[in-house]
Amino acid sequence: MITYELLLLLRIMPKNELASVVKRSANAIFDKGGFLRKLENLGTRDMPYKTSAHGMVHRKASYFLMEFNAPPVYIDQLLDEYSRDVDIVRRRIYKKKEAEAFECTLHEDMLPPPYRKSVQKLIEEARKSDKPRYNYNTGLDYYPFQK
């Protein structure tokens, strides 16, 4: 089961209206057979860049984060629904991923280029496109091809 994160930027409006918009957007998830795991208010603040949405230019927005589970088939429909909502300035749905364990490879990255695995791979790739060449030490005492 994939957990999704929905980040909603809502336009500036009075508190009761804001609540109704959040409720509406949450209900859209419930209608698709999903459920909420978390609902967070990230506050109202200036946006890092102005956004025009539904014929209005917005420089401030209220940020809301919802963690939810829903059938993956309906994610597109959800986004479409939100895109038609006049009060929503911007919306993004990201998958919530568990961090995969990995080893730090900084000591390898700090090696001089010919010792780095990435560079060795590049060299190998380049060697693949080399033309086949005739080896002179194969026992023939003459060159078998036209020079």
Added chain:
Amino acid sequence: MFRQLLTASAVIPRSFVRSSVIRQSSSAAANDEPLFDMENPFEKEKQQCLLCRLKITPDYKNVKLLSQFQSPYTGRIYGKHITGLCETQQKLVEAEIMKAQAAGLMATYLKEPCYLKDPKLFDTDNPIRPHRF
């Protein structure tokens, strides 16, 4: 006294002396041999990048952290020759910054003024590896 010693040695049969000496030397050689299957004692400690050392996984909601990897002049993401991150972490940071910018959490063409006075994680003027700029 010297004479006494001489006589004492003369009493011990020669063959016995020789064999004991050889045996001693062979056993000593076996013990003195250096162990070549041991780990390299001079191996340097493995370097770890900043985020791996502090066990931080970058997240797109953590804009304060991500903006430290962004140029205050152009808003572009610094490369790994400047940030000093390992390949995996650098990729993660870049991906999370793109996500944050797309979601409207983070600025694209500048660093937001509220993050300008944050401590510097790395020296942007002295990259750890030479680069084409």
